[in-house]
Amino acid sequence: MLAEMIQRLFERSLDDAAQAQAREGQWNAPLWAEVEEMGLPLALLSEEQGGFGLSAAEQGEALRLLGSLAVPLPVAETMGANRLLAKAGLPLAEGPAGLARANHLTLEGGILKGRVERVAWGENLDCLVLAVGDTLYRVPRSGWSLAEAGTALNFHPRPALEIAWEADALAPAPHCPLAEGATLRAFQIAGALEAALDMTLEHTATRVQFGKPLQKNQVVQHELAKLAGELACATAAADLAAEALERGDALGVAAGSLRAREAAGNGAGIATQMHGAIGFTREHALHLYTTALWTWRDEFGGQVHWATMLGRPAVAAGGEGYWPMVTAL
């Protein structure tokens, strides 16, 4: 039911003009107001925490929709920030929120200080959930200023922020914001791949060359099959990451987020190729998804971060310990 509401909201209020504005870095305040009105920022919380009490499958569906609708707002980040805050027993975010791990920040005389790189929509957030080591901080808007502008591959803002804040809201971190963010991105990637596959099916069914739809060519069919394989992997990877996050298993999060990131690149490549030149333009909506996929796959720890995190213990496990490690993921 939530899924239907999300779908309706963005299909109604998110048009080409709104996407173009977001690419110029403009914050869509009316759309965010609708997101809040629907209660989406609390969607990952249990009923006791004041949330919707969604099942894992329903949570996944909602998060995938944020990807398949190419929502140009930090909705997923805010949902994840609130999940962390609720678990940590800190007050929930009141507006849009961001997530980051910032181990290099210093705490001197009660003042948290330092620079946080590439925060999605950083200037427009009300709250930043930061982990420094094992401590989680809930930094309000007054706690940071813009350090440097930055732009993602989908042209949404990713500024660096300068934190200077008298730290008065902190708690032990229930889990790392990187793991939280990487899991969210895995679902968004799966959603975007779903949209990319739908578009590619539509395009290859309607585009006629040499007197027949592209889809009648076996070579095109096989690329579609590969794209469906990447989608299946990304979806399963996101579910795997979410289950691992729930039980506090960093390696499972690494495995899930890593495979989803890989699918993002593979899938975007196939979808663009199958669209031909139109897929390389802003005239076709595919670019919303390909550029988002290229953005999301490098956020909250890049491929190398998660790959070495998983690879080191795998090698340390040795030939005999490897399989038991895999079955525990």
Place this chain on the structure above:
Amino acid sequence: MSKIPFPSPPLDSDEVLALRSEFRAFLDQQLGHRTPRQRSDNWYGFSREFSLAMGQAGYLGMTWPKQYGGHERSAYERYVIVEESLAFGAPVGAHWIADRQSGPSIIKFGTDEQKETILPRIAKGELAFGIGMSEPDSGSDLAATRTKAVRDGDVYRVTGTKVWTSFAHEADYVILFCRTSGTPADRHMGTSQLLVDLKNTPGLTIRPIIDLAGQHHFNEMHFEDAIVPAKNLLGQEGDGWNQVMSELAFERSGPERFLSSIELMYQLIEMLKGREDDAAMATIGRLTAQLAVLRRLSRSVAAMLQNKQDAGLQASIVKDVGAVWEQTLPDFARQLVDAEADPRSQAAYAGVLANIVHNAPSWSLRGGTREILRGIIARGLGTR
């Protein structure tokens, strides 16, 4: 629409965890002495002794009714046994096909007599099966089958040739896909399945086909007016196509579709131990993530089968993506470790690498070629 759902697989319950560790101990006790090179034979290793031990310990016919020697456990419990066998490189060849597809086909389509005489012996690990589908002129295009069975009183007289029959020289039975009426032009119509006793069929000759690794797994089965009792008809005469498609669904769904080269992964990791090399660690991380996700997709198929859902499309995706994983592993290994493969070497790495390089090409051919699978997936997406 485009969505091909993979439901979340069940989490390992305490019962399943116990089964897993009990079975790991069984494998270690039965097979702990085998070398990496032997383990790398994976599912094409053949040992009657091991299959009998599996049967005796109750690990065969896991999901089958007790009245036929089965154990009435869940599809997921069977999955655990299968994947642990493969991960250990157990020589499963003498029960593999019977347990995976022939037995389930007999349960689905067989007569009471066939069920009573054959199933308990499979569950005991006594009967090995081969697959009687491909022919010299009928590989991916199974409906072009030419092998003919003509009813003559109490028997069928069978003429034709089957190829790529793994272990026909060792096995006891094959389920033969053949034509009981009409011609190859009739395609799916007029086909049937017969249970053929490999040790006891006058007119049947079996000839080895040596593969490029120099190994003898494949055979050619030549039927020259061979006599098969009419009571060995499996299911309905003329319904062979539906039956063989159902058999293929069992064949395509399992973890053998990505674990064939797992021993090379173990040996690669052994070679990388102690190396401080971020690029190598990252490669192992990526491969591990891919494997973990394949495993999840494959367990999801097992869950669908447990719920009697049609998982043909999902199984094709797992096999397609899985074959890429197991097949490209030697290339990743070669990028990380400088070592020449040697098929006669006793050294773990060189010998295992050779065995895997030699056998890897077959993994995107058997059980449905990559091209056939991608066609099935594309059709499932609504193309054509």
